[in-house]
Amino acid sequence: MAGSLSITSATVDSALLDLPWDLPLDLWPDDVIAALPKGISRHLVRFAHLSGYVIAIKETSEEFAKGEYDMLRTLQRLDIPCVEPVAVITNRTDAEGEPLDAALVTRHLKFSLPYRALYSQTLRPETATRLVDALAVLLVRLHIIGFFWGDVSLSNTLFRRDAGSFAAYLVDAETGKLYGSLSNGQREHDLEIARVNIAGELLDLAAGNRLDENLDPVEVSNGIVAAYRSLWTELTGAESFEASERWRITERVDRLNELGFDIEELAIKTDESGTKVRIQPKVVDAGHHQRRLLRLTGLDAGENQARRLLNDLDSYTATYNKQDLDEEMVAHEWLAQVFEPIVRAIPRDLKGKLEPAEVFHQLLDHRWFMSQQEARDVPLAEAVTSYVDTILRHRRDEATVIDPVTGTITVPIAVIRDDDDEVDWRTLV
Incomplete structure (x- = not known):
């Protein structure tokens, strides 16, 4: 290797x-490269194998590589969902x-996909809407901590399945x-960037x-504006009510918890007459169900997955009349007798298809579907x-997805139901 290569990394x-840092990234040999689907990027990005896992390498300027590395580390410390920075390579x-250009190295997020690889043939309207909703939640979380993205798009985002959502x-x-806080103008500017970029990406598809053919790119892109504003108001908006309606404080907290957010501090003020109460969340943090599941079972899952697993835990508790027992003890029992046996039952060659929590969620829905079809409680x-x-068996691996497949198979699944609980037939790829 020529020159005095410099590697900056938090973990050696x-x-x-x-x-082969002495080669331009586009000339790296095939035995090093991992053939994973990637999104659109202004810089050359390739995946490579490293110590049993996969890394993403982006060639850019030294200034941008170091700046982005530091920013990703900061976002990680703030518990923002983002890729893990591994190293900055300079003096190539x-x-x-x-x-040669400097390189930013990040760790590939297992079970994640760029939006273009989620479906190999067509992106359905409901899938596009879910992607936009997930991006709206991420944007709200970023804005709450004072982060101005400046290039919000589906291409700059990875998606993981989360109990039927993303x-x-x-x-x-x-x-x-990163600022102390964002002005309304900064937030609206990021939101407009998102709206325009998403419309362009969907029009490209x-x-x-x-x-x-039933999907309107402009309508879907406008959806991020509505989803963002609704969530932002729920999380940060002030609310006034009569002093006799103090139950609405608990109702507001429960509503935020249901959305997956915790409140670290709640400002409560009364007017001079004491007849009206005004409340406003001061610090809002995401991951309410994730933290509860992690505390009870040690399982680290997505927010919607955690909610689904906790619902099954609650059902287990009620079914076997264990409401009066210690919650952590019952959770340990559920983990040993329900969750872990299911995970162990998945054949070794299929374990890369989906995350264990997502498998469990889909299995519960599949069991419901079978029970409805056969009018009996399926074991x-x-x-x-x-x-x-x-x-x-008909799913592609999402732990490390190689080139997207082109074949499709139509099978009944129960991961999505409408308001009348009617099963939707979907095409899996």
């Missing part, structure tokens, strides 16, 4: 030295001593800046015949066998 991995030179993770923080073991054979 000597295997970084074995990668080729065999002739000519300088969770969004920030990928590209190159244009981001439409041009390639990868968008459902869990029978449901597991059916789910593995009819659904899970």
Whole structure:
């Protein structure tokens, strides 16, 4: 390796030295590269194998690489969903001593996909809406901590399945800046960037015949504005009511918890007459159900997945009349007798298909579907066998997805139901 290579990393991995940093990224050999789907980027991005996991490498300027590395580390400390920064590589030179661009190295987020790879043929309206809703939640979380993104888009986001919905993770923080707080103008500017970028990305899919004909790109992109404003108002808006309606304080907290947010501080004020009360959340933090599940079971899941697992835990508690027992003891019992046996029942060659929590969520819905169809309470073991054979085997791996497949298979699943609890038939790819 020519030159005096410089590696800045919070955690030392000597295997970084074995990668061909003296070659431009587009010339790296195939035995190093991991063939994963990636989104659109203004810089060259490629995936590579490193010490048993996969990393993403982006060639950029030294200034941008160091700035984005520091920003991603800061966002991680603030518990924002984003990719994990691994290292910054500078002072790269080729065999002739000519300088090469610096590189930012991040860890590939397992079970995540760029929006273009979620479906290999067409992006359906309901899927596009869920992606936009997930991005709206991420944008709200970023704005709450004072982060101005500056380049909000589906392309700069990774998505993981989260109990029938999606969770969004920030990928590209190159244009981001962190302030003490954001003005309304800054928030609206980010929101307008998101609206325009999303419309352009969906129109691009439409041009390639990868968008459902019933989907209106402009309407979907406008959806992020509505979703964002609704959530922002719920999380930060003040509320006034009569002093006799103090129950509305608990109602507000419960509503925020249901959305997946915790309140660290709640400002409560009364007027001079004492007849009216005004409340406003001061500090709002996401992950209410995640933290409860982690505390009770040690399982680290997405917010919607955690809510679903906790619902099953509550159902287990009620079914076996364990309401009077210690909550943590019952949770340990549920983990050992319900969750872990299901995870162990998944064949080894299928474990890369989905995260265990997502498998559990889909299995519960599949069991419900079977019970409805057969008008009987289907045993869990029978449901597991059916789910593995009819659904899970036909999914592509999402732990490390190689080139998107082109074939489709239509199978009945119960991961999505309408308001009347009617099963929707979907095409899995």
